[in-house]
Amino acid sequence: MNDSAISINDVALDYPRKKKGVGLLREFITGRFKKVPRKDRWFRALNGINLDIKKGEVVGIMGPNGSGKSTLLRVIAGIYAPDEGSVEVEGRITLLAGIGTGFNQDLTGRENIKLTGSIFGFDSKSISDMEEGIIDFSGIREFIDDPIRTYSAGMRARLGFAIISNLEPDILLLDEVMSVGDHEFRKKSRARIDELVQGDATVVIVSHSKSILKSMCDKVYGLHNGEIVTDGEPESAFEFYESEKE
Amino acid sequence: MGVSENKVLRRDGKLPFLSAPVKIMQNLYNYRQLLKHFIGRDLKVRYHNSILGYGWSVLEPLALTVTFYILFAILSDSEDPYRPLTILLGILAWSLFAKTFSNGTTCIQRNSSLIQRVYFPREIFLFSKSGYNMLHFILSLFVIIPLLIHYGLMPTQQILLLPIALIMILMLGTGLALFTSILQTKARDVEHIVTIGLRISFYLSPVFYPLEMITGGRIPEQYAEAYLIANPMATYITMIRSAFTGAPLDIPTMNLVITFATTIAIFWMGSIYFMRKERKAVKFI
Missing domain, CATH: 3.40.50.300 (P-loop containing nucleotide triphosphate hydrolases)
Known part of the structure; x- marks a missing residue:
């Protein structure tokens, strides 16, 4: 069992x-x-x-x-x-489906990483530990401190996948x-x-x-x-x- | 984190009945981190441009206060020594209630993309809005300081009425939203009904006029009592005013007891309703 x-x-x-x-x-x-x-x-x-x-x-x-x-x-x-x-x-459990929505448009990419992490039940420390890896994987480091609303659809999808797939x-x-x-x-x-x-x-x-x-x-x-x-x-x-x- | 553990409880455990509010409080405690993040997110969005953001958020109550002050100076002959303070506190207290209620009503539907992605107790959405509105109220309260100095008002023991009134307002607004947030998923015009209802009760509550204008002998006493029972906000707004002016609270004890009891009952029943219907309601969003 x-x-x-x-x-x-x-x-x-x-x-x-x-x-x-x-x-x-x-x-x-x-x-x-x-x-x-x-x-x-x-x-x-x-x-x-x-x-x-x-x-x-x-x-x-x-x-x-x-x-x-x-x-x-x-x-x-x-x-x-x-x-x-x-x-x-x-x-x-993590469900990965039609990525990218669920972001807050007015927060920056970095803030959204923190928010998504806490939604999936991680505490602040483990989120900080994962943050760099997520940013690297997403490949959008230069935009990570801009609000999500300035992102293209592709950038949002990249960030979304990077976060979810790094939650292990x-x-x-x-x-x-x-x-x-x-x-x-x-x-x-x-x-x-x-x-x-x-x-x-x-x-x-x-x-x-x-x-x-x-x-x-x-x-x-x-x-x-x-x-x-x-x-x-x-x-x-x-x-x-x-x-x-x- | 008790994510999956909680899930099992929620699905296989019996649906709570009388213990519903307790269960909700437990969930809020277990997910306090997330609650904090949601509240922080709303505050950040609101005050992003720190000084300006704060300025905008208190501009509306201030502008309304000036408007009603001028209107009343023309229309009414009532003698209220603290009139601007009375109006401003009324507006701030009312918007705490109105925002808690109306934000709560739509929050389940608005967060559909998140709800369909990950499970956590859905009451978090509602209570994070309540928490956010509470903090926003407290921050807005700083604008009354110049008025308090102007009138030379010092805090007395009456200030203890403030926390009681705030908790009651939050319970009332959240309690009502526990019903309407579920109903909103099934019928999309519930939010419009709430908006209209709030607008009407704005005028029927002592927001921009003191309570005495209604209960102060213009209508028979039994109607005045009925009014106080039917409109809990009348009591809570008046409590907040007394807290700052130091004036004695001119509401019969019996009425206070009934008002508190009604508010607690609404919150309790709302909790039961929400916990029972929530799992079905999310299928509609």
């Missing part, structure tokens, strides 16, 4: 169909204040998920758009609480993050991810790319309509994914 980093037991999660909420005024004017049955307002985004991921394992998750891949990562990261079942996680999590969740910045930085970030994958960290990767998953993962699961449909054998997940595309 104790060699599990992540164990997911019979997890189900409901998700609202109308994500962006409603307007009370609009509802009032259009007179649609009627009670909508629960099954019309919610759909089951994840259903009967069972996964046991060992420490140090690298697991891929593959599936068509809308199959619940990102939602699953968020459940593991604790962002969404499951409606049924339980998730047990051992260690510090026990569990790293990657959501389609292999395409940041220019060619050179992309190579650098790919190398960094390889390094993390080969290290002690437990890694869960969500991707559409067969080549990435094939080269990195011990196991790959296929996800379809919120259910896991393959047994973890990479080849069967790829087969399932190919058949889904047709």
Whole structure:
């Protein structure tokens, strides 16, 4: 039991169909204040998920758009609480997804490093220890004391990746993050991810790319309509994914 | 840091009911570092250009005070020896409440990109806004010093009313925001309702006039009592004024007890509501 980093037991999660909420005024004017049955307002985004991921394992998750891949990562990261079942996680988790937002525009790059570090639960001292490494890796040292709002999109992405990837999590969740910045930085970030994958960290990767998953993962699961449909054998997940595309 | 440990508690533990405020306080304590960073971030953004930033932030209450002072000199014949002080303290106290309430209302929705990226107790957003507004209030308070010197007012024991009133205002504003921040995720016009509600109660509260103008015999006594119960801010603003002028607090003890109890109840119920609904609400942002 104790060699599990992540164990997911019979997890189900409901998700609202109308994500962006409603307007009370609009509802009032259009007179649609009627009670909508629960099954019309919610759909089951994840259903009967069972996964046991060992420490140090690298697991891929593959599936068509809308199959619940990102939602699953968020459940593991604790962002969404499951409606049924339980998730047990051992260690510090970092979710890396669509990098760069979450920065404060008016603070400098350096201040944002501190802020992001404390958001992920690091104390001031360990943040200071990591700071130089992050700045070096980002390659934007000359702009690090300028406010983020003066940064280009590429610079923000570089800084975002540099911070997250230097936090050295026990569990790293990657959501389609292999395409940041220019060619050179992309190579650098790919190398960094390889390094993390080969290290002690437990890694869960969500991707559409067969080549990435094939080269990195011990196991790959296929996800379809919120259910896991393959047994973890990479080849069967790829087969399932190919058949889904047709 | 108890990041993952806390997460397990939050997910598998029973949802708190009566212990909700205690649980919130524990979370705030465990994440005090982050709380400090969020408050520091807001202060830094606000006062970035130190002197000028501070100047701008007190310019609005000062300008409003001058406006209401002139208006009152023309419109009213009431004798208030400390009129500019009365108005200024009213405006500062009111904006502490209004900012805490309205910033709190939108803070869950505004931070959606962060919430979808990393887990930590979401009440941190709310309470960091409350903490920031509190510090901002204290910093703004320095502008009354020239007035205190001008009137020769020395602190008396009445100054003890100040911390009590401040805590109560924060509890009231945050308590209401514990409800509205959740509702805001589901219905995007809650913030507009809050804005309108605050604007109306601005005029209905003794912000730019003393409480005596309402309770001082112009309306029957039972209405005056009902007014004090319905509007906790009337009491708290008056307490803050007494704290500085040294005047005795002219509010019946029974009314004070009821007002404090209502505020604590709102905060308590808000905590329960927030802790129960928060995990569902974040799916809407």
